[in-house]
Amino acid sequence: MDRVALLQVTSAWLVDFGFAWLVGSWFGRRWLQAANVPVASYQEAMRQLDLAAAGLVIASSAAAFWAATAVMGGFQLSEAGPMLWTMLASTSLGHAGAVGLTAIALLLLSRLIHRPGRAADGAILLLLGVFTVTRASMGHAGEEGFLSMPLAAESIHLFAIALWVGMVMVSGWFVLDRAEVDRPMMSAYLDAMSNSAMVAVTAIVATGLYNAWHRVGTAEGLVGTNYGITLLVKVILVVFAIALGGYNKFIGLPAAANSADGQRTVRFVLRLEAVAVLGALAAAAYLVSQQPPSAM
Amino acid sequence: MKAFQSIMIASAFAASVLASPFASAHASLKASDPLAGSTVATAPKQISLTFNEKIEQAFSTVTLNDSTGKAVTTAKAKVDADNPAVLRLETPTLAAGAYTVKWAVAGHDGHRRTGEFSFTVK
Numbered sequence: 001m002d003r004v005a006l007l008q009v010t011s012a013w014l015v016d017f018g019f020a021w022l023v024g025s026w027f028g029r030r031w032l033q034a035a036n037v038p039v040a041s042y043q044e045a046m047r048q049l050d051l052a053a054a055g056l057v058i059a060s061s062a063a064a065f066w067a068a069t070a071v072m073g074g075f076q077l078s079e080a081g082p083m084l085w086t087m088l089a090s091t092s093l094g095h096a097g098a099v100g101l102t103a104i105a106l107l108l109l110s111r112l113i114h115r116p117g118r119a120a121d122g123a124i125l126l127l128l129g130v131f132t133v134t135r136a137s138m139g140h141a142g143e144e145g146f147l148s149m150p151l152a153a154e155s156i157h158l159f160a161i162a163l164w165v166g167m168v169m170v171s172g173w174f175v176l177d178r179a180e181v182d183r184p185m186m187s188a189y190l191d192a193m194s195n196s197a198m199v200a201v202t203a204i205v206a207t208g209l210y211n212a213w214h215r216v217g218t219a220e221g222l223v224g225t226n227y228g229i230t231l232l233v234k235v236i237l238v239v240f241a242i243a244l245g246g247y248n249k250f251i252g253l254p255a256a257a258n259s260a261d262g263q264r265t266v267r268f269v270l271r272l273e274a275v276a277v278l279g280a281l282a283a284a285a286y287l288v289s290q291q292p293p294s295a296m
Numbered sequence: 297m298k299a300f301q302s303i304m305i306a307s308a309f310a311a312s313v314l315a316s317p318f319a320s321a322h323a324s325l326k327a328s329d330p331l332a333g334s335t336v337a338t339a340p341k342q343i344s345l346t347f348n349e350k351i352e353q354a355f356s357t358v359t360l361n362d363s364t365g366k367a368v369t370t371a372k373a374k375v376d377a378d379n380p381a382v383l384r385l386e387t388p389t390l391a392a393g394a395y396t397v398k399w400a401v402a403g404h405d406g407h408r409r410t411g412e413f414s415f416t417v418k
Contacts, residue, residue, distance in 0.1 A: 072402035
């Protein structure tokens with residue numbers, strides 16, 4: 001992989017990572033509220049982490065624009081700088097990227113100003129939605145315009161993925177580390193999370209099916225190519241993560257309701273699941289930077 | 297073990313979905329005027345390339361070289377105002393001989409594709 005591709009893949013993965021955290025923490029707050037966990041125990045820490053995540057999305061988006069300019073023009077990174085503005089101002093990819101970046105900048109601002117309430121919650125969800133649609137429009141799903149089924153399906157697909165990745169990260173590394181939350185509250189939180197995970201994974205599969213049908217791909221030439229191997233790794237990681245999620249839902253959560261040991265197991269499985277889905281996101285970022293073999 | 301079974305079925309189902317490669321259409325050349333490999337009786341006034349999708353003007357180039365490899369024009373290719381999938385290069389009066397068209401375009405999704413073909417003016 002050359003430096004341009006490396007920057008492209010790394011920045012895409014960091015954007016996905018930061019965005020997933022923002023989506024996961026938005027929903028995590030809802031479940032914490034639903035479980036009657038005292039707001040004061042998590043609000044400030046979550047706000048700080050959201051600021052960091054939004055900052056990461058903004059910085060890695062800028063890097064992604066730079067890499068995209070180099071890819072589009074066939075430049076080295078050092079030559080791409082002067083064309084960066086042209087890319088943002090004149091191409092579909094640049095326009096979508098600029099709108100998405102603005103949405104995350106506004107989200108950052110809203111978390112900085114910090115006026116908690118329904119209006120702020122609604123505005124942040126809307127900004128996350130805007131970011132999702134602009135990111136979906138950057139691929140082929142955006143070709144048929146803003147009011148099309150492929151774009152709607154791709155947007156739901158991306159949002160559901162961010163929700164899944166975000167919720168396992170936020171739960172595994174933040175919520176379940178809060179020692180002050182008692183077990184019944186934690187169980188209520190985990191149940192709400194697990195139900196949403198089922199909805200997210202179902203949405204990912206349904207929209208994935210639609211995408212596959214719409215794009216009509218063929219598997220020729222996958223064997224023995226980097227593309228094919230990466231795709232296989234991605235699928236294995238996703239299946240592993242789904243199996244871990246299933247374990248937690250049907251075995252881990254009932255045990256966690258009864259013992260601190262069970263709760264620790266759930267946390268460990270969630271972290272493992274988070275690593276698997278983040279790995280799958282990395283593989284996906286690599287795949288996007290490559291030409292599928294059948295398109296060469 | 298019903299739960300385990302449903303996990304495995306769901307996993308297999310998800311795998312089959314996610315395994316479908318996104319072999320979607322990246323920008324590729326659909327047609328050209330003059331045709332690739334053709335011999336034309338009258339020299340064309342322009343080279344016209346039709347792609348399968350909208351292409352980005354700022355990141356798309358076409359060069360025309362004669363049989364010695366020398367560029368015959370410094371003009372820039374322009375995307376057609378009515379059809380953003382068509383790229384045109386105005387050419388000066390071409391003498392008889394073989395010419396090579398080299399193109400590089402960026403599609404809607406930001407992927408870059410390149411290609412070349414030849415034609416002959418009789």
